[in-house]
Amino acid sequence: MQDQPVISVQDVGMTYRSRDGLENQVLQGCNFDVASGEFVSIVGQSGSGKTTLLKIISGLVKNTAGEVQVRGRDVNEALHDIAMVFQSPVLLPWRNNLDNVMLPMEFRKRATRQSREYGLELLDLVGLGDKAKKYSYELSGGMQQRVAICRALVSHPEILLMDEPFGALDAMTRDSMNIELQRIWQETKRSVLFVTHSIPEAVWLGDRVVVVGDRPGRIIADIKVDLPRLRTKEHRYSDDFARYVAQVESLIGVSGAIS
Amino acid sequence: MSQAMPVESTMRVGAASPEKSPEVAPQRRQGQSVPVGVVNAVKAVVGVVGVLALWELAVLLLRLPEYLMVGPLSAVQEFFARPEYFMENAFITVQEALAGFALGTALGVLCGAVLYYIPAMRHFLYPTLIAIDTIPKVALAPLFIVWFGFGFESKAFVAMAIAFFPLVINTFDGLSSVPNELKELARINRAGRWMQMTKIEFIYALPSIFSGAKISISLAVGGAVVGEFIAGSSGLGYVILLANSQVDLPSMFAAFMVLAAISLIFFFLISVLAQRLLPWRNYSK
Numbered sequence: 001m002q003d004q005p006v007i008s009v010q011d012v013g014m015t016y017r018s019r020d021g022l023e024n025q026v027l028q029g030c031n032f033d034v035a036s037g038e039f040v041s042i043v044g045q046s047g048s049g050k051t052t053l054l055k056i057i058s059g060l061v062k063n064t065a066g067e068v069q070v071r072g073r074d075v076n077e078a079l080h081d082i083a084m085v086f087q088s089p090v091l092l093p094w095r096n097n098l099d100n101v102m103l104p105m106e107f108r109k110r111a112t113r114q115s116r117e118y119g120l121e122l123l124d125l126v127g128l129g130d131k132a133k134k135y136s137y138e139l140s141g142g143m144q145q146r147v148a149i150c151r152a153l154v155s156h157p158e159i160l161l162m163d164e165p166f167g168a169l170d171a172m173t174r175d176s177m178n179i180e181l182q183r184i185w186q187e188t189k190r191s192v193l194f195v196t197h198s199i200p201e202a203v204w205l206g207d208r209v210v211v212v213g214d215r216p217g218r219i220i221a222d223i224k225v226d227l228p229r230l231r232t233k234e235h236r237y238s239d240d241f242a243r244y245v246a247q248v249e250s251l252i253g254v255s256g257a258i259s
Numbered sequence: 260m261s262q263a264m265p266v267e268s269t270m271r272v273g274a275a276s277p278e279k280s281p282e283v284a285p286q287r288r289q290g291q292s293v294p295v296g297v298v299n300a301v302k303a304v305v306g307v308v309g310v311l312a313l314w315e316l317a318v319l320l321l322r323l324p325e326y327l328m329v330g331p332l333s334a335v336q337e338f339f340a341r342p343e344y345f346m347e348n349a350f351i352t353v354q355e356a357l358a359g360f361a362l363g364t365a366l367g368v369l370c371g372a373v374l375y376y377i378p379a380m381r382h383f384l385y386p387t388l389i390a391i392d393t394i395p396k397v398a399l400a401p402l403f404i405v406w407f408g409f410g411f412e413s414k415a416f417v418a419m420a421i422a423f424f425p426l427v428i429n430t431f432d433g434l435s436s437v438p439n440e441l442k443e444l445a446r447i448n449r450a451g452r453w454m455q456m457t458k459i460e461f462i463y464a465l466p467s468i469f470s471g472a473k474i475s476i477s478l479a480v481g482g483a484v485v486g487e488f489i490a491g492s493s494g495l496g497y498v499i500l501l502a503n504s505q506v507d508l509p510s511m512f513a514a515f516m517v518l519a520a521i522s523l524i525f526f527f528l529i530s531v532l533a534q535r536l537l538p539w540r541n542y543s544k
Binding site: 055058059060080082083084086088090092093094103104106107108135137151155 | 438440441443444445446447448449450454455458459462463537538539540
């Protein structure tokens with residue numbers, strides 16, 4: 001049982017049919033697994049179908065080919081194990097941070113005192129324990145995204161899906177959020193599927209980097225990143241790191257997207 | 260205390276504010292010592308008074324006869340000559356407008372929500388609704404009089420017909436502006452439809468609904484007046500028509516001013532309510 005992957009993506013394809021009958025193949029024959037507690041980055045050009053892939057795994061979008069299993073079950077039965085972090089934090093401005101974190105539990109009708117305490121613990125974990133009663137407009141973009149991560153973790157999901165969560169942040173905030181995320185991941189021991197279009201970010205964070213080529217979106221490489229944990233900022237300047245980045249860059253370049 | 264200040268002391272706008280000694284923050288800008296709201300209010304009052312003064316001056320200088328144009332002063336005089344006459348009629352207009360506004364708001368929000376949540380309704384009815392909206396609601400007033408008689412109801416319904424549409428559109432737009440991510444969040448967490456509506460969508464739409472209400476309230480007052488034009492024996496619309504037949508311009512202008520005051524007060528009340536209910540609006544985006 002332990003060896004069973006948490007997420008298993010088999011031959012997944014996605015074809016949209018437009019109203020005038022044209023078929024638009026967004027994804028084709030995608031195969032990969034995510035092991036328990038693993039951090040997998042997905043990189044690719046914008047429009048390569050990364051987000052669609054994530055939405056299929058989350059059960060929000062139904063794939064037209066192949067199969068996605070979560071712990072051996074169909075995604076639609078496993079929704080409770082999944083949480084998602086979006087590019088924009090989308091916090092509700094009329095709720096304070098703790099109440100924003102609690103939103104998924106209210107949706108699930110499981111907002112108990114214990115879950116509220118866990119919400120506070122999570123805010124503590126991301127260094128926002130003293131901001132529980134503050135509102136999102138009182139926080140910086142990075143802090144808001146940390147609240148959104150807490151909101152995703154509050155339901156004890158096994159799998160955290162992250163769709164370019166730091167894409168809207170400035171470079172410096174982004175770097176510190178990467179360090180933060182690694183720490184959160186280590187402490188909460190979730191499986192993470194992390195979509196980004198920043199290659200260094202993908203390499204630095206990931207145990208593996210899944211490279212998605214475009215038109216149609218397909219997996220062109222699945223690279224194991226053999227860098228030590230916990231990774232530090234200094235790892236970004238190591239030769240090994242540079243080699244991984246160069247490898248991924250060349251792969252994405254080969255697929256013809258960089259002009 | 261104040262005599263300790265140097266003679267050529269700094270100018271202050273909000274004179275009587277009991278605040279800390281100026282040497283604590285010597286470079287403080289004027290705008291910070293007086294609340295922005297007060298400054299804006301003062302500017303607005305200055306603007307209104309200025310325009311009224313120009314108007315009075317123009318009437319005086321152009322020597323316009325009283326059957327053509329009167330200045331604001333004679334309108335004010337007229338009002339105070341028989342205030343109960345204007346207030347009683349204003350009260351009637353206010354009742355009609357409020358009843359129409361309340362009904363129009365309730366129906367408008369309901370209709371906007373139905374259009375948003377039931378795609379079939381949207382496809383079938385939205386174009387029709389837009390088409391109906393192009394009819395000037397004023398043109399419907401005679402019909403309402405046929406249907407509802409010469410009393411209170413027909414005016415309230417004219418007011419309702421006018422107040423209705425901005426709320427349909429704004430409710431629909433407000434609901435449509437809910438970010439996709441929030442809907443996805445709700446779906447991932449298996450939130451029921453009702454949960455999603457009450458915890459996210461309706462609250463999200465509230466600012467937009469309030470904007471619609473601000474537009475509708477003055478429209479509703481106008482609707483009531485039009486109703487009174489056509490079939491009134493009371494109300495400010497009737498006052499205006501009566502004054503018109505007697506070439507009594509001071510009374511007409513007094514009625515205009517009362518109407519403006521009514522709309523302004525309602526607009527103000529809705530704004531205050533919006534600020535109370537939706538404090539986050541002032542901060543987010």
